[in-house]
Amino acid sequence: MIQTIHLKKRPVGAPTLDNFELTESENNLNIKDGEVLLETKYLSVDPYLRGRMSDAKSYVPPFEVGKPINSGIIAEVIDSKNENFKKGDFVRDRLDWKTLQVSDGENLQKVNPDKAPLSAYLGIVGMTGLTAYLGLHEIGKPKKGETLIVSGAAGAVGSVVGQIGKILGLTVIGIAGSDEKVELLKSEFGFDRGINYKTTDDMKAAIKEAAPNGVDIYFDNVGGEISDAVLFSINKFARTINCGAISVYNNTETPTGVSVQPFLIKNSALMQGFIVSNYSDKFPEAMEQLSTWLGEEKLTYRETIVEGFENTPQAFLDMMDGKKKGKMIVKV
Amino acid sequence: MIQTIHLKKRPVGAPTLDNFELTESENNLNIKDGEVLLETKYLSVDPYLRGRMSDAKSYVPPFEVGKPINSGIIAEVIDSKNENFKKGDFVRDRLDWKTLQVSDGENLQKVNPDKAPLSAYLGIVGMTGLTAYLGLHEIGKPKKGETLIVSGAAGAVGSVVGQIGKILGLTVIGIAGSDEKVELLKSEFGFDRGINYKTTDDMKAAIKEAAPNGVDIYFDNVGGEISDAVLFSINKFARTINCGAISVYNNTETPTGVSVQPFLIKNSALMQGFIVSNYSDKFPEAMEQLSTWLGEEKLTYRETIVEGFENTPQAFLDMMDGKKKGKMIVKV
Numbered sequence: 277m278i279q280t281i282h283l284k285k286r287p288v289g290a291p292t293l294d295n296f297e298l299t300e301s302e303n304n305l306n307i308k309d310g311e312v313l314l315e316t317k318y319l320s321v322d323p324y325l326r327g328r329m330s331d332a333k334s335y336v337p338p339f340e341v342g343k344p345i346n347s348g349i350i351a352e353v354i355d356s357k358n359e360n361f362k363k364g365d366f367v368r369d370r371l372d373w374k375t376l377q378v379s380d381g382e383n384l385q386k387v388n389p390d391k392a393p394l395s396a397y398l399g400i401v402g403m404t405g406l407t408a409y410l411g412l413h414e415i416g417k418p419k420k421g422e423t424l425i426v427s428g429a430a431g432a433v434g435s436v437v438g439q440i441g442k443i444l445g446l447t448v449i450g451i452a453g454s455d456e457k458v459e460l461l462k463s464e465f466g467f468d469r470g471i472n473y474k475t476t477d478d479m480k481a482a483i484k485e486a487a488p489n490g491v492d493i494y495f496d497n498v499g500g501e502i503s504d505a506v507l508f509s510i511n512k513f514a515r516t517i518n519c520g521a522i523s524v525y526n527n528t529e530t531p532t533g534v535s536v537q538p539f540l541i542k543n544s545a546l547m548q549g550f551i552v553s554n555y556s557d558k559f560p561e562a563m564e565q566l567s568t569w570l571g572e573e574k575l576t577y578r579e580t581i582v583e584g585f586e587n588t589p590q591a592f593l594d595m596m597d598g599k600k601k602g603k604m605i606v607k608v
Numbered sequence: 609m610i611q612t613i614h615l616k617k618r619p620v621g622a623p624t625l626d627n628f629e630l631t632e633s634e635n636n637l638n639i640k641d642g643e644v645l646l647e648t649k650y651l652s653v654d655p656y657l658r659g660r661m662s663d664a665k666s667y668v669p670p671f672e673v674g675k676p677i678n679s680g681i682i683a684e685v686i687d688s689k690n691e692n693f694k695k696g697d698f699v700r701d702r703l704d705w706k707t708l709q710v711s712d713g714e715n716l717q718k719v720n721p722d723k724a725p726l727s728a729y730l731g732i733v734g735m736t737g738l739t740a741y742l743g744l745h746e747i748g749k750p751k752k753g754e755t756l757i758v759s760g761a762a763g764a765v766g767s768v769v770g771q772i773g774k775i776l777g778l779t780v781i782g783i784a785g786s787d788e789k790v791e792l793l794k795s796e797f798g799f800d801r802g803i804n805y806k807t808t809d810d811m812k813a814a815i816k817e818a819a820p821n822g823v824d825i826y827f828d829n830v831g832g833e834i835s836d837a838v839l840f841s842i843n844k845f846a847r848t849i850n851c852g853a854i855s856v857y858n859n860t861e862t863p864t865g866v867s868v869q870p871f872l873i874k875n876s877a878l879m880q881g882f883i884v885s886n887y888s889d890k891f892p893e894a895m896e897q898l899s900t901w902l903g904e905e906k907l908t909y910r911e912t913i914v915e916g917f918e919n920t921p922q923a924f925l926d927m928m929d930g931k932k933k934g935k936m937i938v939k940v
Binding site: 327496499500503518519520521524525530531532533534535536537538539540541542543544545546547548549550551554 | 886
């Protein structure tokens with residue numbers, strides 16, 4: 277039996293379980309020469325998937341209604357007619373939300389379960405870590421002693437960004453949505469200061485207080501009002517990495533806020549949209565650095581693992597709600 | 609007799625003549641060793657001066673109330689005790705709005721009236737041209753065949769940006785505020801297409817129509833709603849040069865508009881504040897290129913010359929109103 281999760285209908289505003297459909301079908305999969313049969317072990321649910329559920333131009337094509345959703349998946353090779361892969365290998369790829377599927381092996385990347393836990397290849401040594409590392413380096417261009425502010429700081433990417441910032445000698449401030457998360461930023465991820473935006477009336481003032489020397493780098497995972505407030509503290513030559521805008525992804529109208537242009541002009545500041553896949557030539561060196569830091573225990577991570585393929589849609593909704601800490605992963 | 613124009617009081621919203629004061633005083637200037645006596649010949653009035661009239665943090669300190677305003681000026685050396693300058697030399701510097709003043713010569717830059725008209729050193733081969741050239745190159749990074757859109761296109765900087773774009777093989781679209789200006793863009797400055805934003809109801813649609821292949825580079829002189837509309841047409845890896853935001857400089861509240869972050873993310877796009885003075889190491893090569901193009905008649909320019917030092921405030925107001933075409937200059 278194969279289970280598949282389809283996009284049933286496109287969400288308008290916040291997604292609900294109604295947007296997804298789980299179907300079951302007979303396993304009649306046969307592999308041909310060059311192909312492998314894959315059994316899904318771990319699925320990654322991420323904010324950017326929300327964008328793909330809408331029928332709008334973006335950096336990846338939208339999901340099609342009635343077709344399986346796809347995301348980063350760790351799978352086990354359970355049968356192979358491809359000389360590069362043997363039964364028992366673990367691989368990573370962007371794959372369909374199916375319990376079993378066939379691949380031609382082209383984009384499969386082998387992962388080593390002895391070097392890091394399998395789920396980490398969807399997180400800190402996978403796209404999450406690469407996003408944090410490459411966004412911070414390639415756009416943020418951090419210099420020791422600068423001030424870095426991170427929104428969505430307790431999230432999968434944000435918590436790695438802050439830790440890398442500390443490794444590089446930055447002052448690191450995190451913005452998150454609960455006192456518990458803010459405490460975690462400081463106690464577990466080594467952030468210097470944290471701001472709970474849900475209990476803070478005046479974010480402009482809170483950011484000014486937390487960053488008395490101003491903000492040199494803003495790693496932005498959320499967009500919206502939080503990012504508007506950061507503008508009032510940016511320094512000359514500040515760099516903003518626009519990595520995500522989770523706060524507005526559910527908007528049905530074009531979101532509005534503070535006009536950034538006057539702030540950019542008066543500070544000679546930069547904002548740049550960041551998509552990790554644009555930097556794939558730098559993945560090997562970045563993964564090497566991330567796994568070294570992980571081995572040296574300079575990096576730590578949190579993940580929330582939800583058991584059961586059928587719970588993937590709910591895991592996605594919980595991740596969007598910000599209810600969970602760290603990287604959200606489904607274990608099949 | 610020396611005439612001086614002071615900032616009488618800071619403008620709130622749109623400036624008026626009441627914000628300025630002209631005073632007259634005896635000429636008792638004496639130069640010491642190393643100094644020169646300067647007679648103002650041409651003054652430049654520019655949108656960025658509006659920002660300096662407010663008491664807000666910016667890239668240059670605000671003007672002080674009761675003190676002279678300053679801007680780019682071409683002056684004649686009428687007496688010299690500085691070996692680098694002799695009587696009859698013409699020089700350029702940021703100088704006070706005075707008919708006569710003393711300088712230590714430190715920042716004076718000699719200009720050659722035989723190579724270009726004196727007023728051009730405040731315009732196309734001065735800061736205006738440098739702003740257009742360096743903004744387009746350093747942030748825009750133009751590649752032949754791309755689409756460039758310019759706001760404030762009939763203005764001093766915008767008209768040069770468009771011409772350079774055509775020299776470099778770009779498709780160039782200009783946005784301006786009258787049919788006459790739009791016609792001028794095409795007939796005199798070689799723009800491919802123009803949009804009159806004052807008579808266009810749906811700027812989003814008009815930009816999409818004018819730029820069917822999308823916008824690769826946006827040279828933004830105006831900010832506000834026009835810039836919001838451009839966002840809907842930007843291409844992957846688009847670059848926006850935030851050079852000016854004249855449409856919001858008079859705002860008394862923080863201006864708001866479309867949130868740029870989602871557009872930047874989905875297009876891996878860049879926005880960067882541009883201040884020409886950050887690129888002063890590149891002035892010599894840029895001036896060389898600009899004067900070469902001017903000599904080859906590949907560049908042309910319009911200037912509005914207002915006669916009379918005492919008319920400087922009105923010239924500034926008219927420039928802010930967009931009533932005039934090209935670079936606004938006061939001839940003393």
